[in-house]
Amino acid sequence: MPAPRQTTGVPGPVAWHGAIKTHATWLFYFASIGLISGLGAIAFHTLTELGMHYFLDTMAGYRPSLPAGEHPLLPHTDTPLIRWMLLVLPTAGGLVSGWLVYTFAPEAEGHGTDAAIEAYHNKGGIIRGRVPIIKTIASTITLTTGGSGGREGPIAQIGAGFGSFLASKLKLSERERRIMLAAGVGAGVGAIFRAPLAGALFASEVLYSEADFESEVLIPAGISSVVAYCTFCLVFGWGSLFAAPEFSFSSPLELGPYAVLAGVLLLGGWIYSTTFYKVHDAFGAIPIPSHVKPAIGGLLTGVVGFFLPETLAFGYGVLQGGLFNELPMLLLLGVAGGKILTTAFTIGSGGSGGVFGPSVVIGGCLGGAVGQVFQLVAPALAPDPGAMVLVGMAGFFTAVSATPVSTIIFVSEMTNSYSLLLPSLLVCFLCQLLSRSSIYREQVANKFSSPAHAGEMFTDILQEYTVRDMLDRVRWVEPVPEDMSFRRFKRLFTSTDQHYFPVLDDKGGLTGIFSANDVRAILLQPHMDDLINMRDLARSDIIKVTPREDLGSVMRKLTQRNLDALPVVRQDDPQALLGMLGRREAIAFYNEKMAELRERE
Known part of the structure; x- marks a missing residue:
């Protein structure tokens, strides 16, 4: 569930009150998705039953047999089977549904589950509000005029569309919107097939072609699926979709x-x-x-x-x-x-x-x-x-x-x-x-292949390793003494390609740092050569790291001031410089670890 968790210490009354309020809010969101998905399943099932009666039964005299858990809403007609109507009805249904889809919501064509999967991975969980409505109408026309298809695609888009809509209206984050979209998929599918547990599992499993689950989707989809299932069954009755004998496995x-x-x-x-x-x-x-x-x-x-x-x-x-x-x-x-x-x-x-x-x-x-x-x-x-x-x-x-x-x-x-x-x-x-x-x-x-998790995977991998794991990539740079004149530094500057210059006191302790960009503005001002020394140019508010810090923390510090490298100091002595750790080296280390993970799969 997206709600934050208390991870350290013993929460006091205020913390407990805040946590309960947060979880209650999310529970309300997921239950709302389940309720709308259940109502959507009721509407879609009703429309398909009426469509089958008025099109296939009344006009063509074809009455498909039903599973044991479903019953016709209206009594069958006496129309005899008119086979040539089985040619006309699917053609007319395709023409009408095609006009609806390609005029108002082209992304509603085909099987809707694929569209929900694409929205999850590539569109930040965004589904246009009109898509579920057009999908419902077009699918009803397609399926009740004889087209061959299933119910899970349309109902998945109904649930996913509402989850996306609700998250957008509440101005939730992209991650939270994706979760609510997937919860809608699970709710719709779980209701229409009377399989709430399977609906929740399906929403978290169908996103990937390998043996992987979207674990953060499972509980939200489970809550939504239970509510949707109960809503649907209150209208159409409880029990399974099919009846089956008492099968056994005996040998x-x-x-x-x-x-x-x-x-x-x-x-x-x-x-x-x-x-x-x-x-x-x-x-x-x-x-x-x-x-x-x-x-x-x-x-x-x-x-x-x-x-x-x-x-x-x-x-x-x-x-x-x-x-x-x-x-x-x-x-x-x-x-x-x-x-x-x-x-x-x-x-x-x-x-x-x-x-x-x-x-x-x-x-x-x-x-x-x-x-x-x-x-x-x-x-x-x-x-x-x-x-x-x-x-x-x-x-x-x-x-x-x-x-x-x-x-x-x-x-x-x-x-x-x-x-x-x-x-x-x-x-x-x-x-x-x-x-x-x-x-x-x-x-x-x-998950490694999903654009939805690109940033999260980067952070997760980096948090598994510390600066100590890549000390061999920490580069030593030439420090400068605090009392070095600017004239002497200019001679050093012309003979090195260093970008960052740590500044040390007379005991060798790190007291400041400056970059090549900090000095370029005064390089062509000769009157400054003997007026300032390097202590005057250095920043004393140094952002530095120690060998025990994880690389996720390193990347956050690098982005604070858009730095390319950070000084690494000893754990027990924050003034003892070990070298500079660059952004490029950290990213290269991440890429190597990702490659190792892929090779293990």
Whole structure:
């Protein structure tokens, strides 16, 4: 949490009162983000339910099956299935959403989680206020007219946008704004998927493509996610998104099929990411107005959906059937392959939606198909195909997002099933270890690679080392006696390239210092040669350092007067000069230590 902490001494009543007030203020901020994110999730879910009723159901007669934890807001119509409408609706939806996005908020195109990640790393946590509104409307139109996408991208931008807005209005620091943005991401995702712990973990894990967490985000996102989850469930009911049988893990031999599943998921994840960005780049190269491109993507989506309607919209009903092993293998494989295409066409063309939802559908379908294959060829080793669906959901998204920990918790919370944590750990960590493709292009490798942490990393590294660690880089310079005349100094000055000149008394103690800049103004004034000595030119308020001081303190002192070097004195004798430590040497030392850290990774 960004609030300052008492680190030394025993705090008195005033200190305790101040700390409680500070923490209460931050708690209010994070709870407010959770409340708005929860309300945003309610609004978005309501809009998508109404849109599915009036577009897909009423106009096309297509009623996608739902997961057990969701129920239609309005009763189904009697409209028979009109397949050609499955071509028209995604095209029209893409045209309208494309016009909205590219007219009012171009940064709302595509999957919104990537935009939040970019804002965190590169934009100081700033998201324009109109982006969440446009994202919500455009995503609702895209997804309810048959476009393939998920809910997490839009709701992540809703939460992130409010966190950024609140931090800006309160004039908080850039770091605090980033934290509140990430808290909004966790709150929105945790609410819409009814997975509050996973939402908090996701917000801190999705920022990086390697095994790294944004630790300072975890508690704020956790608080916001709990409030958002409770707000959402007060309206739409408690419980998990999916129902699942009582799965079990009963034999280490079952890990063999799960390891094979990991290989299938890795291949599928590579095909998914590659297809997605090849389609994205191909649409980017088409020389037509950007707002028309989602309509073309919608038409291509409709072509796939014409033959396989299960690949349109969310597809969570397919997962629900797969968890109970109610679907044939060919349908599972068809939905997996078709969903890769429809998601690439919908979002890669500039349509608006998330990629988490399609990813878990693809992974679950692949898992179910692998499970059915093992039941045919090695029934003694085969886990329940429904269990493979659950583990496949987690493993596939890990393969394309590098978020193994949050994804395991996501799937466990979404299905209310925690009995498969062991195979999920194996599959997800194999996918994390071996995958080289991420659906989130704005992820950076780790904190060392994030522009958001550039200054913090510099300070942290420097604080780990002291001046003693680089005494070999402390340069000895020629001191001058206090009583040296300016005439004698001029002869010394012309024969040296020194910039700083320590001044010593007759006992060799440091009493002052001056720079070459201090004397240049009087070098051409001959009448000063015998009138002043070096004591008169030296500054007595010396900024100096000792061997025990950390290099972070050294850098702060260097910046106080914009100095290039500081005198180093003995710890037990502040007048005993050891030499001069330069800014350039300190930065070079930092760069070497950073290089060593990267080599260890």
